[in-house]
Amino acid sequence: MNIKIALAGNPNCGKTTLYNAITGSTEYVGNRPGVTVEEKEAKLKWNKEVIIMDLPGIYSLSPYTSEEVISREYIIEKTPDVILNVVDGSNIERNLYLTTQLIETGIPVVIGLNMMDIVNKSGDVIDISKLEKTLDCPVIPISALKGTGLKEVCEKAVKMAESKKTSNIKIFSNKIENYISQTKELIKDIDFTISKKWFAVKIFENDEEIIKTLNLNNNKKSILDNIISSAEKDFDDDTESIITNERYTFIEKTVASAVKKGSKEKLSFSDKIDKIVTNRIAALPIFAVVMFIVYYISVTSIGSDLTDWANDGVFGDGWHLPFTTEKYNESVENFENAQLKIDTFKSAALENGIDTEAFEEQMEAEEPDISVINEFIEKTKYIKAEPIDNNAFTTAVKEKDFPKINIFVAAAEANEIPADVFKEEIESENPNQEIINSFIADTKDIVSEEVDNFAFVEALEIEEPNPEEFGIWVPGIPVLAESALDSINASEWVKSLVLDGIIGGVGAVLGFVPQILILFFLLAILEDCGYMARIAFILDRIFRKFGLSGKSFIPVIVGTGCGVPGIMASRTIENNNDRRLTIMTTTFIPCGAKLPIIALIAGALFKNAGWVAPSAYFLGIFAIIFSGIVLKRLQAFKGDPAPFVMELPAYHFPAVKGLFIHMWDKGKAFIKKAGTIIFLACAVIWFLQSFNLNLEMVENAEDSMLASLGKIIAPLFKPLGFGNWEASVATVTGLVAKENVVGTFGVLYGVEDVAENGVEYWAMLREAFTPVTAYAFLAFNLLCAPCFAAIGAIRREMASFKWTVFAIIYQTLLAYVAALLINLWGTAIWLNGSFAAPIILTIIIIGFILFIFINSSKKTVPITA
Amino acid sequence: MPLTMVKSGEPQTIRKINGKDDTKKFLETLGIIKGEKLTVLTKTGGNVIVNVKNSRIAISKSMAMRILVQEAVK
Numbered sequence: 043m044n045i046k047i048a049l050a051g052n053p054n055c056g057k058t059t060l061y062n063a064i065t066g067s068t069e070y071v072g073n074r075p076g077v078t079v080e081e082k083e084a085k086l087k088w089n090k091e092v093i094i095m096d097l098p099g100i101y102s103l104s105p106y107t108s109e110e111v112i113s114r115e116y117i118i119e120k121t122p123d124v125i126l127n128v129v130d131g132s133n134i135e136r137n138l139y140l141t142t143q144l145i146e147t148g149i150p151v152v153i154g155l156n157m158m159d160i161v162n163k164s165g166d167v168i169d170i171s172k173l174e175k176t177l178d179c180p181v182i183p184i185s186a187l188k189g190t191g192l193k194e195v196c197e198k199a200v201k202m203a204e205s206k207k208t209s210n211i212k213i214f215s216n217k218i219e220n221y222i223s224q225t226k227e228l229i230k231d232i233d234f235t236i237s238k239k240w241f242a243v244k245i246f247e248n249d250e251e252i253i254k255t256l257n258l259n260n261n262k263k264s265i266l267d268n269i270i271s272s273a274e275k276d277f278d279d280d281t282e283s284i285i286t287n288e289r290y291t292f293i294e295k296t297v298a299s300a301v302k303k304g305s306k307e308k309l310s311f312s313d314k315i316d317k318i319v320t321n322r323i324a325a326l327p328i329f330a331v332v333m334f335i336v337y338y339i340s341v342t343s344i345g346s347d348l349t350d351w352a353n354d355g356v357f358g359d360g361w362h363l364p365f366t367t368e369k370y371n372e373s374v375e376n377f378e379n380a381q382l383k384i385d386t387f388k389s390a391a392l393e394n395g396i397d398t399e400a401f402e403e404q405m406e407a408e409e410p411d412i413s414v415i416n417e418f419i420e421k422t423k424y425i426k427a428e429p430i431d432n433n434a435f436t437t438a439v440k441e442k443d444f445p446k447i448n449i450f451v452a453a454a455e456a457n458e459i460p461a462d463v464f465k466e467e468i469e470s471e472n473p474n475q476e477i478i479n480s481f482i483a484d485t486k487d488i489v490s491e492e493v494d495n496f497a498f499v500e501a502l503e504i505e506e507p508n509p510e511e512f513g514i515w516v517p518g519i520p521v522l523a524e525s526a527l528d529s530i531n532a533s534e535w536v537k538s539l540v541l542d543g544i545i546g547g548v549g550a551v552l553g554f555v556p557q558i559l560i561l562f563f564l565l566a567i568l569e570d571c572g573y574m575a576r577i578a579f580i581l582d583r584i585f586r587k588f589g590l591s592g593k594s595f596i597p598v599i600v601g602t603g604c605g606v607p608g609i610m611a612s613r614t615i616e617n618n619n620d621r622r623l624t625i626m627t628t629t630f631i632p633c634g635a636k637l638p639i640i641a642l643i644a645g646a647l648f649k650n651a652g653w654v655a656p657s658a659y660f661l662g663i664f665a666i667i668f669s670g671i672v673l674k675r676l677q678a679f680k681g682d683p684a685p686f687v688m689e690l691p692a693y694h695f696p697a698v699k700g701l702f703i704h705m706w707d708k709g710k711a712f713i714k715k716a717g718t719i720i721f722l723a724c725a726v727i728w729f730l731q732s733f734n735l736n737l738e739m740v741e742n743a744e745d746s747m748l749a750s751l752g753k754i755i756a757p758l759f760k761p762l763g764f765g766n767w768e769a770s771v772a773t774v775t776g777l778v779a780k781e782n783v784v785g786t787f788g789v790l791y792g793v794e795d796v797a798e799n800g801v802e803y804w805a806m807l808r809e810a811f812t813p814v815t816a817y818a819f820l821a822f823n824l825l826c827a828p829c830f831a832a833i834g835a836i837r838r839e840m841a842s843f844k845w846t847v848f849a850i851i852y853q854t855l856l857a858y859v860a861a862l863l864i865n866l867w868g869t870a871i872w873l874n875g876s877f878a879a880p881i882i883l884t885i886i887i888i889g890f891i892l893f894i895f896i897n898s899s900k901k902t903v904p905i906t907a
Numbered sequence: 908m909p910l911t912m913v914k915s916g917e918p919q920t921i922r923k924i925n926g927k928d929d930t931k932k933f934l935e936t937l938g939i940i941k942g943e944k945l946t947v948l949t950k951t952g953g954n955v956i957v958n959v960k961n962s963r964i965a966i967s968k969s970m971a972m973r974i975l976v977q978e979a980v981k
Contacts, residue, residue, distance in 0.1 A: 101933070101936045101937060102936040104932065104936065106929050106932070106933045132961065133960065133961050133962045135938060135960040135961070136937065136938045136960045136961075136962055139936060139938065280927060282932055282935075283931075283932070283935060283940070283941075286932070286935040286936065286940060287935075287940055287941065287942075290938065290940055290943070312963070313948050313949075313958075313963070316948060316949055316956060316963070317948075317949055320949050320951055320956060321949070321951065322950075322951040322952055325951065575965075579954065579956070579965040580951075582954065582967055583951070583952060583954060583967075586967070592967075616929065616930075616933075682969075684929070684930055685930045685966070685967050685969045685970030686954070686965065686966065686967035686970070687930060687933055687934055687937070687964065687965070687966050687967070687970060688964070688965050689937065689962055689963065689964050689965075690956060690963040690964070690965050691963075692963070
């Protein structure tokens with residue numbers, strides 16, 4: 043026979059730590075109330091017939107938040123065989139409050155007295171046997187963290203489940219017991235899964251939900267009302283408060299007899315930290331610095347270094363072990379520099395009428411004839427390539443002086459200015475003057491190097507570096523895959539599917555795993571040390587001004603890792619309107635999977651400018667605050683958020699093992715996604731872009747069926763500035779998973795090229811986007827409907843199809859308008875566009891917002907007749 | 908005197924909690940009930956962190972104003 047043990051206890055008392063220890067699971071443990079928001083089930087390590095349920099932490103069985111409802115419903119409806127009540131010994135009075143309610147359910151209760159080390163340290167002494175006697179149930183000291191007493195407490199729980207022995211204590215005074223027996227009389231004909239007494243107390247407390255489920259007839263209802271009102275008159279308080287007071291009176295007596303208080307409490311270490319961290323003036327700057335450090339490490343510094351390694355190394359040409367790739371890259375740069383000098387010098391020689399053909403032939407030969415090379419060096423003794431600046435280049439372009447143009451273009455390319463388009467134009471019969479001019483403008487700071495004969499000879503001596511001389515060269519996955527495919531003589535299309543489709547797409551996504559791992563690691567530190575709960579408190583002051591509670595900010599911060607747990611974290615918000623609002627706005631903040639999009643746009647269009655990533659977070663926060671202000675005006679979201687009340691956990695040093703487990707779990711989920719859904723999506727996209735509607739393989743993706751499909755939706759995005767079919771397709775595939783946007787571009791542009799330090803791939807993006815339209819694209823993808831997983835989470839949390847649809851439409855609409863504004867204003871300001879359109883649009887939007895405001899203030903006017 | 912006005916660090920006894928809403932009941936389950944002792948640890952613009960039954964509870968200004976206390980006899 044299976045035995046069900048339910049773990050119940052206050053938030054943050056160590057239930058999940060205990061659960062992990064006795065079941066061998068690796069559920070995430072955080073240091074704030076409300077980390078576990080779902081029930082979880084696993085088998086006991088030592089006895090597979092025992093099932094352990096981990097429930098969200100609750101302070102009482104009178105539910106105020108939806109996570110408390112889950113725990114209560116589980117206990118009432120699924121009636122576990124025994125409740126293992128985890129009690130935080132360092133906070134015993136408050137914890138026993140729930141215990142008195144659990145005992146009342148008539149289910150056997152075993153108490154696991156946790157955190158005894160803290161109790162001992164504080165000098166308090168708890169008399170276990172006295173406690174057992176007054177509570178009439180077994181009490182076993184445990185340490186969930188160190189693993190002591192766990193087997194014992196589980197064995198005891200199993201024994202209690204078998205014997206079905208329940209506690210028989212009297213908690214309330216005779217006067218109250220009298221009232222409760224009267225209410226018990228009202229429900230004597232109803233069958234309950236748990237004790238009648240518990241229900242009697244609940245309806246005496248006027249618990250509306252319980253009363254509703256009991257379906258009392260009108261007669262009984264009025265008797266109940268009578269009982270309640272006479273009790274309320276008797277005690278001059280509402281019945282729920284009376285019961286609460288009685289419970290605490292009982293607990294005080296219990297604690298007074300069983301606990302000997304040690305030294306007097308003084309300001310603990312935690313309190314001292316709080317004095318600084320929640321200080322009126324310092325709180326916000328400290329918060330800003332902490333968040334800046336988190337994102338600086340994960341997005342900008344270490345994170346981006348690791349991402350470069352993953353993208354250019356593992357999913358590029360290859361990398362070195364130990365990490366000497368940098369040295370190798372230096373040598374490569376050195377070599378390329380020398381090649382540039384040689385080319386420059388050759389062009390100068392050509393200009394001076396010296397034939398370079400024989401020399402070039404020898405340079406490319408396997409065994410060059412030294413005498414020919416020496417002869418060339420001798421002949422060019424007095425040749426000198428003069429430096430060419432932008433002015434000289436402009437003249438050269440006018441005169442079609444190709445040797446000079448080539449020298450300058452090579453110098454520009456060495457400075458990572460893409461020149462392919464320009465080269466094509468300048469060689470054509472009728473060059474497009476606009477492209478020529480824009481290239482000239484792009485290169486205004488470029489000056490080609492002066493090269494004389496001496497420098498030329500020096501450059502000739504620099505050999506191409508051999509990667510193997512710099513440590514163990516680990517070839518990149520594309521390189522390995524290509525040689526493997528070549529060795530089995532794979533056909534061209536298989537090679538294209540594997541290299542362009544799968545490795546290109548999945549690799550582009552996996553390249554960001556290190557960055558995401560670091561972000562999750564740092565967020566876990568914030569949670570585990572106890573700072574996350576303070577953030578909610580600190581920001582409550584500000585958020586309240588916009589009609590939101592500080593508790594809305596925890597979902598946002600969790601959401602910077604992943605939107606799904608972010609949305610679920612909204613369960614700690616009591617007010618239903620606020621919860622809905624928070625669910626709708628949580629995914630505005632860039633999640634881990636949106637980082638690749640930011641990195642891509644920042645790298646390709648903004649030369650990795652430092653402001654791009656922070657601006658994405660500010661955009662998200664702005665969207666949240668804007669939504670708070672505007673939506674709060676709608677009837678459906680009206681009402682002030684519930685006053686902020688939250689227990690603050692004591693600070694402690696994060697458990698390193700837990701941090702790594704958490705990081706790995708999240709990373710694993712991400713990698714799994716890349717291996718399954720993104721793998722599939724990439725294969726499908728590759729197929730769609732490689733074949734046309736007649737299922738013939740196409741040379742040019744322009745003719746593919748993906749292009750046909752993309753062109754259908756592209757006009758929708760035209761006003762936002764990215765109406766090309768590639769960007770449209772990428773946006774849509776982002777619904778599968780946001781990182782898929784990058785994967786899609788990878789497939790579309792054939793990321794194989796990314797191996798060559800990404801410039802070619804980026805160059806293609808630069809052709810498709812201007813910085814303005816790229817930022818509009820970024821804004822739209824950050825704010826619009828989230829990925830399917832997050833939409834699913836919204837659906838679950840809203841528990842309403844209507845609300846889910848509303849949320850998605852609102853998000854997408856907001857994204858559309860934001861991107862439109864960015865595109866129009868950006869074009870007007872930086873690209874000499876017209877100012878009329880953005881001004882008109884802005885006026886319309888402001889008018890619309892004013893309309894909502896005026897309309898709502900009308901409705902709030904109280905009607906007095 | 909409302910909780911928002913007391914000096915931090917000095918033990919207080921709860922005299923009354925105004926209102927009849929869920930937040931009041933939630934506070935009571937946390938042990939903030941009539942007759943209980945508490946100490947304000949920090950105050951930031953009306954928002955307070957109190958020590959009650961050896962746990963730290965953060966309470967926003969609007970709720971703290973509804974908790975009436977009196978200096979406890981030492």
